[in-house]
Amino acid sequence: MKIHIGGDFDQEFETHDEKVESQEIDLENFSNIDVEIAASGVSVQVGSDFHISTYDINPDRIKIRVVEKTLFIRARKPHFNKKVYIRKIKPKITITIPQAAELNEVQIIDFAGNIDLAGFNMQKLDVRANAGSLKLQDIMIQNKAEMVLDAGxxxxxHCKMNSNANLAAGTIRVTSLQGKNHFNLAAGSLKMIDDEEHKTDYDLFATLGSIYFHGNRMGKHFYKHEGSANQLTAISSVGSIKIQ
Known part of the structure; x- marks a missing residue:
């Protein structure tokens, strides 16, 4: 299928089957992760060893190296001239670390892919996602997590951390979160399941939406403080906030 757009654009869009190549690379030990990549999903998970898998139509665009205990991953951005290809596949990079690995800092900048982190501890997290979502599963962060999502x-x-998250056009879904966390949503909603085992203090604001706490509508501002070690501050400009 081809779609031709005339006039000022004069571009041709084409969908087609692409040959996907996979790479399996064993890595030396590292304690930091530094990723800056375009058009690929990124996953970090627990396995038996330090390892990386890539799934891409052009794996040569991805540069991988370990320098002074830091894993660096860089990928060239795709360049389009007058012909734009609509991809049917989703490129992905999977980083595997041993269960006993101790990570200091994880920094990920992803321009057009989802980010999944699962099952490990770290000292610091810094994520910037331009057009993808972020999923944290069974993660513990000792110091601070900074997360900026433009369109995801x-x-x-089941995470424990002190975090600051800013979302421009996405929602937040939380199940079991410990620590002191601040969420700022410009055009999305927040839904959180209240953890009976780990009590949380709340300070919630909704400008155009409403706040619901255990099914009850609380208006535009809700404050609940019982001296808990877990604290959540959330501000939603357009969407609603629901604590279930």
Missing amino acids: SLYIN
């Missing part, structure tokens, strides 16, 4: 959602499940 944030999913948090």
